[in-house]
Amino acid sequence: MAPRFTASHAELDGAAVERAACDAATAPVGATVTFKGIVRGANQGRRVVRLEYEGYETMIARVFARIAEEIDAHWPGTSSAIHHRLGTLRPGDVSVVIVTASAHRAAAYAANRYAIERVKQIAPVWKHEHFEDGDVWVEGAVAGEDDEAARLKALEIACA
Amino acid sequence: MRVTVKLFARLREIAGGDTLERDVPAGATVADVWRALVAEWPTLVAFDTTVSGAVNAEYAPMSRTVAEGDEVAFLPPVSGG
Numbered sequence: 669m670a671p672r673f674t675a676s677h678a679e680l681d682g683a684a685v686e687r688a689a690c691d692a693a694t695a696p697v698g699a700t701v702t703f704k705g706i707v708r709g710a711n712q713g714r715r716v717v718r719l720e721y722e723g724y725e726t727m728i729a730r731v732f733a734r735i736a737e738e739i740d741a742h743w744p745g746t747s748s749a750i751h752h753r754l755g756t757l758r759p760g761d762v763s764v765v766i767v768t769a770s771a772h773r774a775a776a777y778a779a780n781r782y783a784i785e786r787v788k789q790i791a792p793v794w795k796h797e798h799f800e801d802g803d804v805w806v807e808g809a810v811a812g813e814d815d816e817a818a819r820l821k822a823l824e825i826a827c828a
Numbered sequence: 829m830r831v832t833v834k835l836f837a838r839l840r841e842i843a844g845g846d847t848l849e850r851d852v853p854a855g856a857t858v859a860d861v862w863r864a865l866v867a868e869w870p871t872l873v874a875f876d877t878t879v880s881g882a883v884n885a886e887y888a889p890m891s892r893t894v895a896e897g898d899e900v901a902f903l904p905p906v907s908g909g
Contacts, residue, residue, distance in 0.1 A: 722837055723908070724901060729884040752908060764909055784909055792878050792901075793908025794837035805838050806907035811880040813887050817839070 672749040673721045673732035674783040675793070678702075680751050682764045688749035689767040692736075695745040699773040703766040711758035714799040721754045721763065723791035728752060734813055735786045738770065739779045742823065744777045752793060768785040782826035789818050829854060829896040835863065837904050839879070842869050852894065858883065859890040861900050879907050 682702060690697050705795040707719050732750040748768045757763055763782050766783045770776040787793075790813045795806040808819065833848040843865065852861055860879040866872045880905045881888050882901040894900055 701866075708893070709844060716901070721908070722840075724834065724836060724882070724885065724903065727882060727901070730885060750903050788906070788909045791908040792836070792889075792903050792905060795907040806908040807838075807878070807905040809905055811887070811903050811906045 670749075671729075671751075672736065673729040674755050674793055675725050675752045676756040677753070680765045682710045682762075682765050682767075685749045685751050685765045686693040686769075687770040689747050691768050691777070692747040692749065693745075694709045694747065695753065695771050696769045697769045699776040700767055701773070701776040703764075703780050703784050704762050705764040705784070705796060707757045707759050707761045707763055711797060711799075716759055716796045719757045719763070720798065721752075721757060721813075722794045723752065723754045723774040725754070727792045731791050731813065732787075735783055735790075738786065739782060742782070743770065743775040743779045746775045748783055750783060750787065752787070752791065754793070764775070778826045782822050785822035785825050786819070789815075789822060804810050829856075831861065831894050831897070832899045833865070834899060834901040835841065835865075836901070838848065839872065839875065839902055839904050842871050856894055857890065858892050858894060858900060859861055861894060862902060865902070875904055876904075 670684040672688045688771045739742050752764045768776045768780040789809045797804050880903040
């Protein structure tokens with residue numbers, strides 16, 4: 669059975685993520701939604717040569733499982749699977765795949781948006797952008813899964 | 829007692845390594861471990877208000893007491909996705 673929550677240095681396989689989400693479903697699946705994050709060729713006007721993704725590998729799967737639990741609590745019967753890529757990525761490469769599976773499309777879409785917002789808030793992953801003329805560590809959200817305000821913000825975005 | 833310290837991204841670069849072993853007094857908290865690191869590498873102070881802690885690969889408040897053999901990780905602001 670495909671793992672539901674992983675971080676991997678290998679190329680991501682969207683079909684495997686979808687299978688994992690569907691295998692975890694507890695109700696008949698009527699819709700799946702797939703999100704793929706793609707490395708942009710330019711960011712803030714600078715051409716990106718490559719990204720280096722670093723992760724706290726033993727913690728990532730736990731955090732993804734936590735996000736899936738939050739999804740199941742808010743959209744009962746909606747299952748999800750999240751795979752994140754680590755290591756060196758180049759423009760066009762897939763950095764993350766999230767699949768949500770539900771009986772109906774509304775929950776699958778909303779839960780998927782929620783999942784990527786939560787990944788950006790709490791997944792222990794760091795992006796080091798390398799441009800033609802320099803590099804920068806991207807510092808996004810201050811991490812903490814018990815930050816209720818952040819969780820509600822993700823929920824608000826997902827349900828907008 | 830001894831704990832393993834894990835550092836990531838900019839924190840790892842500042843300290844020049846991703847895994848350290850440190851002796852801390854009994855009753856030490858995650859915050860105490862962090863303060864000891866800042867004493868060693870003063871530029872870490874820039875992360876004082878934005879760093880998050882984890883103990884044994886789970887988020888933990890800075891007030892959490894650490895135990896012998898724990899893996900104490902410090903996470904700068906994250907940027908996955």
